[in-house]
Amino acid sequence: MSASDPKGNFKPQDAPRYDDVLQCMRCGFCLPTCPTYALTGRERSSPRGRVALARAVAEEKLEFTEAVKEEAFFCLDCRACTTACPSGVRAGEVMEICRSQAHAFYPLGKAGKAFREFILRKMLPSPELMETSMLPTRLYQRLGIQWLVRHSKVLKLAPEWMAKAEGMLPDLEKPLRTQLPEVVPARGEKRGRVAFFLGCVMTLMYPGVSRQTVRVLAHQGFDVVTPAQAKCCGAPHLSEGDRETARSLARFNIDLFLSHDVDAIVTDCAGCGAALKEYEEILEEIEDHDRLALFRSKIRDISEFLAEKGLRTEGMRQVKTTVTYHEPCHLCHAQGISSQPREILRRIPGVELREMSESSWCCGSAATWGLKYSEESRQVLERKLGNARQTGAEILVTANPGCQLQLAWGVRETGQKQEVLHLMELLGRAIPD
Amino acid sequence: MISKAAIAHLQEKLGEKNVYHEKEDLLVLGYDSTPGVHHLPEVVVYPTSTDEVIAAMEIARREGLAVTPRGSGTGLSGGSVPVKGGMVLCLTRMNRIVEVDEENLTATAEAGVVTLDLFNAVAAKGLFYPPDPGSQKISTLGGNVAENAGGLRGLKYGVTRDYVMALKGVLADLSVVSTGGKSVKDVAGYGFKDLLVGSEGTLGIVTEITVKLIPPPQAKRTILAYFGDVRTAGEAVSRIIAAKIIPSTMEIMDRATINCVEDYVKIGLPRHMAALLLIEVDGHPAPVAEEAEAVRRVLEQVGAAEIHVAENAGEAASLAAARRTALSALARVSPTTLLEDATVPRSRLAETFAEIERLADKYRLKVGTFGHAGDGNLHPTVLCDERNEDEMKRAHDFYFELYDQVLAWGGTVSGEHGIGMAKKEYLARQIGEGGVRVMKRIKRSFDPDGIFNPGKIFDEGDSSTRPHVEEGFRVSE
Ligand SMILES: Cc1cc2nc3c(=O)[nH]c(=O)nc-3n(C[C@H](O)[C@H](O)[C@H](O)COP(=O)(O)OP(=O)(O)OC[C@H]3O[C@@H](n4cnc5c(N)ncnc54)[C@H](O)[C@@H]3O)c2cc1C
Ligand code: SF4
Ligand code: SF4
Numbered sequence: 001m002s003a004s005d006p007k008g009n010f011k012p013q014d015a016p017r018y019d020d021v022l023q024c025m026r027c028g029f030c031l032p033t034c035p036t037y038a039l040t041g042r043e044r045s046s047p048r049g050r051v052a053l054a055r056a057v058a059e060e061k062l063e064f065t066e067a068v069k070e071e072a073f074f075c076l077d078c079r080a081c082t083t084a085c086p087s088g089v090r091a092g093e094v095m096e097i098c099r100s101q102a103h104a105f106y107p108l109g110k111a112g113k114a115f116r117e118f119i120l121r122k123m124l125p126s127p128e129l130m131e132t133s134m135l136p137t138r139l140y141q142r143l144g145i146q147w148l149v150r151h152s153k154v155l156k157l158a159p160e161w162m163a164k165a166e167g168m169l170p171d172l173e174k175p176l177r178t179q180l181p182e183v184v185p186a187r188g189e190k191r192g193r194v195a196f197f198l199g200c201v202m203t204l205m206y207p208g209v210s211r212q213t214v215r216v217l218a219h220q221g222f223d224v225v226t227p228a229q230a231k232c233c234g235a236p237h238l239s240e241g242d243r244e245t246a247r248s249l250a251r252f253n254i255d256l257f258l259s260h261d262v263d264a265i266v267t268d269c270a271g272c273g274a275a276l277k278e279y280e281e282i283l284e285e286i287e288d289h290d291r292l293a294l295f296r297s298k299i300r301d302i303s304e305f306l307a308e309k310g311l312r313t314e315g316m317r318q319v320k321t322t323v324t325y326h327e328p329c330h331l332c333h334a335q336g337i338s339s340q341p342r343e344i345l346r347r348i349p350g351v352e353l354r355e356m357s358e359s360s361w362c363c364g365s366a367a368t369w370g371l372k373y374s375e376e377s378r379q380v381l382e383r384k385l386g387n388a389r390q391t392g393a394e395i396l397v398t399a400n401p402g403c404q405l406q407l408a409w410g411v412r413e414t415g416q417k418q419e420v421l422h423l424m425e426l427l428g429r430a431i432p433d
Numbered sequence: 434m435i436s437k438a439a440i441a442h443l444q445e446k447l448g449e450k451n452v453y454h455e456k457e458d459l460l461v462l463g464y465d466s467t468p469g470v471h472h473l474p475e476v477v478v479y480p481t482s483t484d485e486v487i488a489a490m491e492i493a494r495r496e497g498l499a500v501t502p503r504g505s506g507t508g509l510s511g512g513s514v515p516v517k518g519g520m521v522l523c524l525t526r527m528n529r530i531v532e533v534d535e536e537n538l539t540a541t542a543e544a545g546v547v548t549l550d551l552f553n554a555v556a557a558k559g560l561f562y563p564p565d566p567g568s569q570k571i572s573t574l575g576g577n578v579a580e581n582a583g584g585l586r587g588l589k590y591g592v593t594r595d596y597v598m599a600l601k602g603v604l605a606d607l608s609v610v611s612t613g614g615k616s617v618k619d620v621a622g623y624g625f626k627d628l629l630v631g632s633e634g635t636l637g638i639v640t641e642i643t644v645k646l647i648p649p650p651q652a653k654r655t656i657l658a659y660f661g662d663v664r665t666a667g668e669a670v671s672r673i674i675a676a677k678i679i680p681s682t683m684e685i686m687d688r689a690t691i692n693c694v695e696d697y698v699k700i701g702l703p704r705h706m707a708a709l710l711l712i713e714v715d716g717h718p719a720p721v722a723e724e725a726e727a728v729r730r731v732l733e734q735v736g737a738a739e740i741h742v743a744e745n746a747g748e749a750a751s752l753a754a755a756r757r758t759a760l761s762a763l764a765r766v767s768p769t770t771l772l773e774d775a776t777v778p779r780s781r782l783a784e785t786f787a788e789i790e791r792l793a794d795k796y797r798l799k800v801g802t803f804g805h806a807g808d809g810n811l812h813p814t815v816l817c818d819e820r821n822e823d824e825m826k827r828a829h830d831f832y833f834e835l836y837d838q839v840l841a842w843g844g845t846v847s848g849e850h851g852i853g854m855a856k857k858e859y860l861a862r863q864i865g866e867g868g869v870r871v872m873k874r875i876k877r878s879f880d881p882d883g884i885f886n887p888g889k890i891f892d893e894g895d896s897s898t899r900p901h902v903e904e905g906f907r908v909s910e
Contacts, residue, residue, distance in 0.1 A: 025764035026466045028507045028571040032547070041479070041526055042458070043506075049461035056460050067457040086697045086761035 047081035047091035079333030099241030176207035212428030328400035365406030504576030510853025544575030581631035588807035667783035683807030776848030
């Protein structure tokens, strides 16, 4: 522990860097963009307040109390505050780190530990296990949701979470991973070769979306390699505060993807993209910096990649429709990708983009947050749906499976007449067979 | 120290969720945007009506608690820091816009309404509320009134005081005052309203504000000028004013500020330039075109390195938004950003810049300067590290010497951020001991027991009101 980076009352392992919390000058610019502050009007549930709490712990003015833990998990990790902060403070990330502190300070009971072992350490790191557990029954039964039922008290899930979790699941098809060829060749004039990072949620819950992503990439002139051994990106682990497993998954994926000779590593899941781009940071102290930088330089969200390469629209079909776009937090705030998806939307023949207000306001899904704080999540969702409704657009487009689950569930529940699609599904409709 | 019974009583009157007394809440309600000052309150209340303000005050009086009003805590002189503990009374949940009166061109709002929200609400009705502090997207009207906040448009449109028509508030004896009204003129008795504006929460709690609105300008032109050295930029400002042109905005950023802001906004600001001026002229279309042309001529004459005109409203808005982030963006560079609020007659701008440069050199400090150049109001900001004692001492000496010169030129130690706890020693230098005595008497006549925001504006020789206090948690069981 160095004098310039005191950990104070934090555990030394995975503590927020003191300089990072000191960086906050408390200007409050982040307050109006924070969904949990908007909900509660409570300073400690705002980015400025959360950073101040972390600072107080580092300065030994406060123990790592239950309330600090509570704030770490109540934070949506939506990163809207990162976008809003002119000083470069990243309150969401500080809270993410505090989640792992929370586990160190408040070891999970037996049930909680078993949950961690089961889902985070056993299921998610192994694509095969997840698939077999899913088939033939629906995912949630084997993925431990029944088990969760028994332990929902321990995990402090909100009372209505079960009905919600069940209602949110889309109709499941066969996982995409087992069906996708290792290489899908480019169509038309070839522009390069990319690796596709197929995320867990995508392969299991939205195989149809990622199938379109691969089709789009091929149609745009890229050979698409999809390494079937790829493991979970580690986002759920970071979000639940299991940084150790996240690091080992990261190292595995880096080795795997750097063994392929590709121009870029593309993903269609904003959550995965954000996590992959964070590998550099979480492995900073244990991996070779050049390798990390090389890996980082190749990661692209699909919309970022297509906008960079220029979308080839010759021969595309007309998709006559009106759309509005919801920005996933992990795309716009975590990765700063905001104009690119719109650029793609505008270039799809026949599509009219109608901007909603507050397009970059969180939809309230945020990994398991939506299950833990279901009432708060409903309020955040209602705000989002209202803004989407006002545009009168036929289709509500987004670019992340978490948002898609939440929004699709929301429109179903409220009877809102809007189809919810991933950007790649819409683009896929324009691409001739 | 507050008793459990008092907390229970507050909860009963205000509702449980409007009363905080847990350590984690208190810790984050004892700071504002001023570096190095922090003090824990014993309880924080969020009244939702004037009646609840009175109820909370009544309990505070009975318990002998000091009361520190608070808006969004963006103050830059430590105004809402509860140096004596006690009760923080936060107005952010009194945030209703009561009325926009299109016949009398006024708006009435509760003190906790966010400045930008009022601006947008009246803009939707084709009206204009000009005061726009850099913090407008989160600062409250109550905080603006209490600090008499200025903004980017101050040059032509004035500051908050120029728009306040009426105030409603609660005084120390729990009486409700209502001062001013919608009439354009009012000379009945002493100007209470004007005393309350800029009183930094030391005379009473403002609960409702009626402001004057004006029709928005029909046309606007935004000009960006770059300079090879800061003094020339200062000279340009003086010359534009001397040419009898009053732009609505004339903001300056020096090289350090330009670079920090560009790191955040990424809109292609000129990183290699020593300074830039953001100038806006507005009004009727014909005079606007003439004024813009006249500004350009002056800029050419003084030798601006480059002159650009914003293409459209979107570009102009993003430039103004970029300027608003200046202070927070400067905070990127170093852990601590100490900022001052020196204001000089506008003819002295070029010299002031020269003085800032000289002193920064002398005290070996990294300084970024930006500000409302058109108002002669500069924010020389020392980028430092509060852990480095020697550097903090040099920063203090830097400001001390700078203010000597500023005062000698007939300037002021605070153009808009107020005295609070951070600038008490400077105030006495500016207005003299006699001036401070009169101010104290005014304070006493409003608040004989000194319960409102103690330790602000003037020193009461009490050790607990020193400018840099850091104290642990204290609340009785
Ligand atoms: C990035 C940044 C940019 C800024 N730019 C400007 C600028 O351009 N111009 C400018 O003038 N200021 C500026 N400020 C300073 C600050 O935003 C203003 O002083 C603002 O008016 C404070 O409002 P607040 O709601 O945050 O009040 P607070 O900081 O909470 O309180 C300020 C003072 O007002 C008192 N107070 C608050 N509400 C009430 C009430 N209802 N009744 C009585 N007293 C009350 C408090 O006790 C305290 O003394 C800036 C600050 C930041 C962080
Ligand atoms: S996190 Fe950033 S935006 Fe928020 S208060 Fe701190 S410096 Fe300001
Ligand atoms: S990440 Fe989102 S919820 Fe968390 S502090 Fe930032 S804005 Fe608030």
